[in-house]
Amino acid sequence: MSTSKTxxxxxxxxxxxGRFQARYKAPDGTRRTxxxxxxxxxxxxxxxxxxxxxEQSRWIDxxxxxxxxxxxxxxxFGHKERTLKASTVTAHRSLLNRELLPVFGTMKLKDVTPYEVEKWWGSRKDKPVSKHHAYSLLNNYMNTAVRWGYLASNPCLVRGALKDPSEPRxxxxxxxxxxxxxYCTDQMATMLIVxxxxxxxxxxxxxxxxxxxxxxxxxxxxxxxVSKQAGLTTPKNGETKRVTLLQQGRDALDAHLRGRAMDMDAPMFTGPRGGRVKYAELRAGWVKGCEAAGLENFHFHxxxxxxxxHIAHTGASLREIMARGGHKSVQAAMRYQSATGQRDSEIAALASAGFIR
Structure with a gap:
């Protein structure tokens, strides 16, 4: 007996x-097949x-x-660039234009499957670090697609691709x-100790x-x-940090400022033309000192x-180290217990005593 429509x-x-079609009403009120x-x-x-x-709020349009x-x-990109540093925005734009859009740009989002991602990954013959950065950005955007309800799952499933391939520093x-x-003298030495x-x-x-x-x-x-891309801006974490300098840094700044006109808004360190010292000038001074000391691959950072x-070796707690370093995540710890100015002074004194010039 045949099945009737009713x-x-x-x-x-x-x-x-003769086949049977299934249709349902989507959360947005439309009928879907x-x-x-x-x-x-x-x-x-x-x-x-x-x-x-x-019913379980897992529906994807x-x-x-x-x-x-x-x-x-x-x-x-437009959504994220408002919260990223200028240098990060530049790096992401470059990765999109150079690495991802030539391969995936015209492809429908749903067609960027694990197979397509793994095929792209396997075809890349460039340096491991560049390859890693491109994959990381793709993974980041696909996670966003899942969060925004475009995809049910992230197709970036290549094993080991997110592991940082950089050589240990x-x-x-x-x-x-x-x-x-x-090996540094005058203002460069002061900048380094500060x-x-x-x-x-x-x-x-x-x-x-x-x-x-x-x-x-x-x-x-x-x-x-100072940012290379945006000029004068806020610190990396967007927050003001106050830190008690080690005695060596304090003495160096006292000597540096002694006899100078105290215009409070003037740059602390000035270049040959009177403006702020530039990144290139700071790097040149640091590299010159490293070369004289016979040390390679020692970065300013x-x-x-x-x-x-060095501060950790004084016995300072993790919370106190985070406070001196101005790490963003210190705010969570500060809700319950804050590092006092007195304790910060004690830590600076201990570290000063342990720093032998």
Whole structure:
């Protein structure tokens, strides 16, 4: 006996071909077709699964995944660039244009499958670090596609692709820094010891004004930084940091500022033409010192790691190290217990005593 239309379960209808089509009402109110099946039972099973997805808030609008990857990627880029550093925005734009769009740009989002991603990964013959960065950005954007309801899952499943392929960096210590410091004179030496004493990034050091240092307390206020792309901006984490300098940094700044006109808004360190010292000038001075000391691959940013490790050796707690370093995640710990100015002074004194020039 044939199945009549009136006896078919809700959401299922018989097609002229004899197959059974399953249809459902999506959360947005539209009617959607799941497909056609050989039997009513198969069609019912798919309907039940789809209704469960809707009930459990797991439903994905598969029509959204018909958008081209390139269109979606620029949408994500525009959303993210408002919260990223200028240098990161530049790097992401370059990776999109150079690495991802030529391959996936015109492909529908739903067609960027694990197979397509793995095929692309396997075809790349460039340097491991460049390959890693491109894959990481693709993975980031596909995670966004899942979060925004474009895809049910991330197709970036290549094993080991997210592992950083960079070669391990050398482990530097205070004696290495002191070697370089010993070959620098005048303003460059002062800049290095201040960077060490306050655990400063290069941009934070270059962004200092004369009014940022309190000679009475030895506290340095870090509220701005120089960016290669954006000029004078906020520090990396967007927050002001106040740190008690080691005595060596404090003495060096006292000597540096002595006799200078105290325009509080004037740059702390000036170049040959009177403006702020530039990145290129700072790097040139650092490289010259490293070469004289016979040390290769010692980066300026390593000063920060060396100095914070030195602080850790004084017995400072992780929370106190994070406070001196100005790490973003310190805010969570500060809700319950904050590092006091008195304790920060004690830590600076201990570290000063352990820093032998």
């Amino acid at each position: 006896t078919l379960p809700e959401g299922i209808r018989k097609l002229p071909s 799941l497909g056609s099946y050989a039997t009513v039972k198969e069609a019912q099973k798919e309907l039940i699964l789809k209704e469960a997805e809707i 598969d029509r959204k995944a018909d958008v081209a990857f390139g269109e979606f990627a620029w949408d994500v 050398p482990v530097w210590g205070v004696p290495d820094f002191q070697k370089v410091y010993g 960077a060490f004493s306050g655990h400063l990034r290069a941009g934070e050091l270059l962004g200092l004004n004369r009014g940022d240092f309190d000679p009475e307390t030895g506290v340095l206020t870090v509220s701005r930084a 390593d000063i920060r790691h060396v100095s914070l490790t």
